[in-house]
Amino acid sequence: MDKLKTNWFTESCDMWPGGTFSFEVKEVLHTEKSKYQNIQVFDTTSLGKVLVLDGIIQCTQKDEFSYQEMISFLPLCCHKNPENVLIVGGGDGGVAREVAKHPQVKHIVLVEIDDRVIELSKRYLPFMAVGFDSPKLTLHVGDGFEFMKNHRQEFDVIITDSSDPVGPAVNLFQKNYFSLMKSALKPDGIVCSQAGTIWNDIELVTNTLNFCKNQFPAAAYCYTSVPTYPSGQIGFVIGSLTKDIKFNEPQLTFTRDEEEAMNLRYYNSEVHRAAFALPTFVKYKLA
Amino acid sequence: MDKLKTNWFTESCDMWPGGTFSFEVKEVLHTEKSKYQNIQVFDTTSLGKVLVLDGIIQCTQKDEFSYQEMISFLPLCCHKNPENVLIVGGGDGGVAREVAKHPQVKHIVLVEIDDRVIELSKRYLPFMAVGFDSPKLTLHVGDGFEFMKNHRQEFDVIITDSSDPVGPAVNLFQKNYFSLMKSALKPDGIVCSQAGTIWNDIELVTNTLNFCKNQFPAAAYCYTSVPTYPSGQIGFVIGSLTKDIKFNEPQLTFTRDEEEAMNLRYYNSEVHRAAFALPTFVKYKLA
Numbered sequence: 001m002d003k004l005k006t007n008w009f010t011e012s013c014d015m016w017p018g019g020t021f022s023f024e025v026k027e028v029l030h031t032e033k034s035k036y037q038n039i040q041v042f043d044t045t046s047l048g049k050v051l052v053l054d055g056i057i058q059c060t061q062k063d064e065f066s067y068q069e070m071i072s073f074l075p076l077c078c079h080k081n082p083e084n085v086l087i088v089g090g091g092d093g094g095v096a097r098e099v100a101k102h103p104q105v106k107h108i109v110l111v112e113i114d115d116r117v118i119e120l121s122k123r124y125l126p127f128m129a130v131g132f133d134s135p136k137l138t139l140h141v142g143d144g145f146e147f148m149k150n151h152r153q154e155f156d157v158i159i160t161d162s163s164d165p166v167g168p169a170v171n172l173f174q175k176n177y178f179s180l181m182k183s184a185l186k187p188d189g190i191v192c193s194q195a196g197t198i199w200n201d202i203e204l205v206t207n208t209l210n211f212c213k214n215q216f217p218a219a220a221y222c223y224t225s226v227p228t229y230p231s232g233q234i235g236f237v238i239g240s241l242t243k244d245i246k247f248n249e250p251q252l253t254f255t256r257d258e259e260e261a262m263n264l265r266y267y268n269s270e271v272h273r274a275a276f277a278l279p280t281f282v283k284y285k286l287a
Numbered sequence: 288m289d290k291l292k293t294n295w296f297t298e299s300c301d302m303w304p305g306g307t308f309s310f311e312v313k314e315v316l317h318t319e320k321s322k323y324q325n326i327q328v329f330d331t332t333s334l335g336k337v338l339v340l341d342g343i344i345q346c347t348q349k350d351e352f353s354y355q356e357m358i359s360f361l362p363l364c365c366h367k368n369p370e371n372v373l374i375v376g377g378g379d380g381g382v383a384r385e386v387a388k389h390p391q392v393k394h395i396v397l398v399e400i401d402d403r404v405i406e407l408s409k410r411y412l413p414f415m416a417v418g419f420d421s422p423k424l425t426l427h428v429g430d431g432f433e434f435m436k437n438h439r440q441e442f443d444v445i446i447t448d449s450s451d452p453v454g455p456a457v458n459l460f461q462k463n464y465f466s467l468m469k470s471a472l473k474p475d476g477i478v479c480s481q482a483g484t485i486w487n488d489i490e491l492v493t494n495t496l497n498f499c500k501n502q503f504p505a506a507a508y509c510y511t512s513v514p515t516y517p518s519g520q521i522g523f524v525i526g527s528l529t530k531d532i533k534f535n536e537p538q539l540t541f542t543r544d545e546e547e548a549m550n551l552r553y554y555n556s557e558v559h560r561a562a563f564a565l566p567t568f569v570k571y572k573l574a
Contacts, residue, residue, distance in 0.1 A: 018332040
């Protein structure tokens with residue numbers, strides 16, 4: 001708790017030196033060191049409830065819907081029939097909440113390494129942990145890396161909802177991770193992984209995209225706005241086993257009524273198409 | 288300088304309470320109180336040179352290109368032949384730098400109220416102040432509001448590059464400002480104004496867009512990513528006197544060679560189209 005001065009929490013990280021974001025804390029709801037990481041849960045004056053792992057903001061009640069909807073619906077809507085979905089990480093339940101909404105999804109397996117994140121999310125972050133209530137969901141507590149070694153050609157879509165590549169998530173940004181995901185996918189499968197931002201982590205973006213390109217005949221980088229993440233956005237690498245896929249053209253679009261019924265607050269088909277439009281300073285670098 | 292504790296500068300503002308961004312200062316290059324506002328110029332460890340007005344970050348060397356290119360090229364490329372351009376504000380020179388690049392632009396008038404911003408930009412921020420060197424440019428030091436009262440049907444495009452609606456810029460977010468711009472425009476003219484963000488200032492966005500809609504037969508909100516602005520993005524309201532204009536379809540597109548020759552680092556035609564794709568939580572509210 002050394003970062004908690006007076007009633008403000010300051011996030012800082014070697015990954016983005018020289019700049020920090022701070023928020024005002026109303027109440028420290030929980031703090032503990034689990035087997036894998038430091039976990040903090042705050043109630044705040046402007047962001048609602050906030051989950052912090054190893055000093056880094058994972059999600060805030062104010063803007064988590066952008067991240068959860070986009071990391072879920074971008075790959076799901078790139079797939080023609082995403083019946084079986086694997087979520088690696090996502091212990092807060094937010095991605096499960098979104099994936100369960102998709103009308104074609106039948107079965108979801110979620111593999112989270114740290115059961116304390118799951119328990120604390122159920123206690124303090126019910127707006128995300130509601131994802132664990134889906135009858136579509138099977139929950140495994142364990143290492144996603146190890147899990148996939150025993151599951152071949154099972155999934156249509158694999159979503160990696162990890163923290164940054166420090167601590168327990170470091171394996172999920174490695175070269176062989178994409179090879180492992182490939183073997184767990186059905187023939188027309190799609191993967192989507194958190195992959196850093198073009199403003200702060202261009203090397204991370206480039207490396208992750210290249211690992212993906214080495215295993216998948218089609219791969220692209222896309223991003224969404226999340227104000228409380230460093231640089232105000234977060235990116236994803238998407239890979240597909242279908243060579244001629246057009247990532248920026250969703251296979252399934254929703255009416256306004258359907259969007260409302262699913263409580264989609266960020267994702268829509270126009271936002272899907274726009275997510276792949278890259279600024280010139282990275283467009284050719286990542287092509 | 289009360290905000291400068293040790294060697295970090297913290298930006299905070301009543302417009303976005305409960306959250307702050309801080310950056311590490313290498314050197315305080317300048318600080319003064321002009322007739323209109325407090326002006327600070329910093330050299331920093333991670334953002335290059337930074338201009339701060341009344342405690343709010345206006346531009347950093349790291350990401351100013353996104354703002355300057357987008358507030359300039361979005362309206363310019365919505366217009367069929369933007370020969371005459373008025374810039375209100377923009378005393379750092381960055382918008383002038385971008386507008387001058389556009390091949391169809393012949394004459395630029397820039398009206399900045401605070402000549403100290405111009406002088407300090409020339410001294411400390413030459414990468415933006417280079418905009419003042421354009422032979423296309425005529426510089427007026429004065430009130431943009433008053434300036435327009437004496438100029439009728441003169442401009443194809445009017446860009447309002449203002450600070451936030453506190454201090455000297457407050458008039459530029461009012462209802463009659465859009466009426467005044469309308470009268471200064473040629474019949475097929477276009478306006479583009481800084482207009483806050485959907486995450487922090489939805490009321491400001493809505494009001495500004497409504498003021499624009501009240502005067503212009505076509506109006507829309509669009510946005511770009513600027514990591515060092517609150518919430519990591521900034522929005523613009525665009526209005527056109529041409530009713531059936533399609534804002535998200537640029538009239539002029541550039542080849543890769545042209546983009547490089549103009550040193551466009553953010554703007555391209557795909558980014559132009561994507562800038563108008565609004566997340567669902569604001570899409571229908573702003574429609």
